[in-house]
Amino acid sequence: MIFQYTYMQRAFAVGILVAIITPMIGMIVVTKRLSMIGDALSHSSLAGVAAGLLFGINPVIGAAMACVASALCIEAMRKRITKFSEMSVAIIMSAGIGLAGVLSGYVKSPMSFNSFFFGSFVSIDREEVWFAVAVAALVLSCFFLFYRQFFYVVFDERAARLSGVKVGVVNFLITMLTAVTVSAAARVVGALIVSSLMVIPVACSMQLGKSFKATMAISVLFSLAFTLAGLFLSFYVSGLKTGGAIALVGVLCFAAIFAFRKFAEKIKIQIR
Amino acid sequence: MNTIEIKNLSFDYNGLCLLDGVSLEVKRGELVRLTGPNGSGKSTLLKLIIGELQPKGGRIRLFGQDISAFRDWRKVGYLTQNKAGQANFPASAMEVVMTGLYGEKGNLRGRALEALKLVGMEGHKDALIGRLSGGQLQRIMMARLLAARHELLLLDEPMAGLDAEACEMMYGILFRLAEEGAACLMVSHDISWRAHIPRGRTLCLEYGSVVELGREQLAREMENRHAHPGRAKV
Ligand SMILES: Nc1ncnc2c1ncn2[C@@H]1O[C@H](COP(=O)(O)OP(=O)(O)OP(=O)(O)O)[C@@H](O)[C@H]1O
Ligand SMILES: [Mg+2]
Numbered sequence: 001m002i003f004q005y006t007y008m009q010r011a012f013a014v015g016i017l018v019a020i021i022t023p024m025i026g027m028i029v030v031t032k033r034l035s036m037i038g039d040a041l042s043h044s045s046l047a048g049v050a051a052g053l054l055f056g057i058n059p060v061i062g063a064a065m066a067c068v069a070s071a072l073c074i075e076a077m078r079k080r081i082t083k084f085s086e087m088s089v090a091i092i093m094s095a096g097i098g099l100a101g102v103l104s105g106y107v108k109s110p111m112s113f114n115s116f117f118f119g120s121f122v123s124i125d126r127e128e129v130w131f132a133v134a135v136a137a138l139v140l141s142c143f144f145l146f147y148r149q150f151f152y153v154v155f156d157e158r159a160a161r162l163s164g165v166k167v168g169v170v171n172f173l174i175t176m177l178t179a180v181t182v183s184a185a186a187r188v189v190g191a192l193i194v195s196s197l198m199v200i201p202v203a204c205s206m207q208l209g210k211s212f213k214a215t216m217a218i219s220v221l222f223s224l225a226f227t228l229a230g231l232f233l234s235f236y237v238s239g240l241k242t243g244g245a246i247a248l249v250g251v252l253c254f255a256a257i258f259a260f261r262k263f264a265e266k267i268k269i270q271i272r
Numbered sequence: 273m274n275t276i277e278i279k280n281l282s283f284d285y286n287g288l289c290l291l292d293g294v295s296l297e298v299k300r301g302e303l304v305r306l307t308g309p310n311g312s313g314k315s316t317l318l319k320l321i322i323g324e325l326q327p328k329g330g331r332i333r334l335f336g337q338d339i340s341a342f343r344d345w346r347k348v349g350y351l352t353q354n355k356a357g358q359a360n361f362p363a364s365a366m367e368v369v370m371t372g373l374y375g376e377k378g379n380l381r382g383r384a385l386e387a388l389k390l391v392g393m394e395g396h397k398d399a400l401i402g403r404l405s406g407g408q409l410q411r412i413m414m415a416r417l418l419a420a421r422h423e424l425l426l427l428d429e430p431m432a433g434l435d436a437e438a439c440e441m442m443y444g445i446l447f448r449l450a451e452e453g454a455a456c457l458m459v460s461h462d463i464s465w466r467a468h469i470p471r472g473r474t475l476c477l478e479y480g481s482v483v484e485l486g487r488e489q490l491a492r493e494m495e496n497r498h499a500h501p502g503r504a505k506v
Binding site: 031148151152155156158159160161162163164165206209210211212213215 | 322324345346348349350352357358361362363364366367368371372374375398400416420
């Protein structure tokens with residue numbers, strides 16, 4: 001049985017937590033037109049992992065620190081380059097992947113570094129489970145407490161400021177939550193896949209949701225489904241990587257919804 | 273006390289002088305219409321008033337306070353001209369109107385519904401705003417301002433994209449708000465309504481400064497416009 005192994009229990013625990021919070025953050029970054037931020041942060045997290053392995057720090061802590069640092073850089077740059085703020089994301093992504101590439105050349109155990117690319121559930125240790133629990137608790141409580149502020153700032157930053165929302169603080173909080181979420185997710189699903197888990201469930205739910213809240217809720221359901229499917233598949237199909245499976249299930253699901261909607265529209269037109 | 277008091281305001285974008293000695297006042301209960309050619313700086317002026325841009329010289333006072341010291345921004349409602357950022361946002365009309373009631377207590381849904389009724393959009397309260405037409409979205413954005421009951425409304429082309437009936441309705445709403453004591457500064461290219469409506473003033477921003485258009489000027493202007501549609505020069 002799948003759950004008789006401690007490592008599978010851990011993988012499912014971390015996977016479920018990550019699957020709940022990642023699309024919530026994703027909903028915010030997608031609607032802020034910052035879909036690529038997940039990519040930038042997760043590539044930087046690889047630099048943190050490499051640095052961690054090199055200097056004997058827990059790589060997940062290294063990843064978290066690198067994520068937070070690059071998120072801060074992106075925020076700072078976005079304030080200065082206002083017109084094409086997406087560029088700041090691309091620049092940080094390049095810096096992150098460049099640093100990761102250089103540092104990885106000096107890491108003694110390339111296998112453990114590689115496990116961060118596509119995620120690995122076999123090697124999640126106890127601290128990493130607690131880290132994921134703490135991050136999930138933080139993200140969920142922030143959404144519970146500040147949902148209205150988040151929505152308002154994402155929808156119309158200017159009006160939010162006039163209404164007395166502390167826009168700077170809210171944006172900073174969003175950036176920090178994104179950073180810790182990416183670093184927690186990078187462990188199970190893999191640094192290269194985090195961004196998919198952030199964007200694809202949202203892309204799916206946006207085709208169905210009738211409001212912001214509903215879209216967010218549906219995206220969490222999608223993300224849970226993809227993650228569980230990915231975990232089961234990679235357990236039973238030998239050689240299948242968890243992160244890759246999660247991403248592919250997501251993309252297939254998106255394509256199916258898209259095709260179904262087009263099909264439904266066609267039928268409606270023909271009936272008329 | 274004037275709700276807005278602007279004295280000798282000047283502003284430039286990277287050396288390009290846009291506003292040069294603009295002075296204007298808007299009182300409580302007054303509806304002031306601001307017109308002027310494209311690119312004359314009307315939207316810029318509104319952004320200066322909400323403190324998003326910093327003036328080069330002159331001063332702006334809101335409710336008797338210099339804007340650098342002004343904190344009561346809740347009293348101020350602003351409608352932007354450019355709605356591209358909001359147009360495809362995955363939110364329902366109700367969610368959007370509810371943002372206008374941020375920080376308030378009581379029956380908020382009731383107030384939001386009331387505002388949607390005012391603009392004739394209660395039937396679309398659960399619609400995704402991305403699926404609405406341009407004019408419908410404009411009405412939703414107005415409903416958000418109406419729900420908030422601001423004391424000062426800064427509206428950048430609120431009538432853009434509205435059909436004749438909706439324009440009339442919107443003017444009706446604005447006049448009622450003015451009667452209740454709100455001040456309103458609205459940018460509009462359509463000054464023909466002024467002829468039928470006895471209240472309110474019309475200002476024109478051109479070549480960096482503001483002049484008030486008198487009754488005769490407006491009448492002449494309208495005739496010119498009818499004579500050369502599409503080539504109106506104020
Ligand atoms: N961010 C900016 N940077 C530089 N120049 C700008 C910027 N925004 C506007 N401008 C320039 O300032 C001038 C005034 O712009 P503004 O948007 O205030 O005009 P407007 O009177 O509202 O015009 P319209 O009737 O077309 O809305 C324009 O010539 C424009 O090119
Ligand atoms: Mg304008």
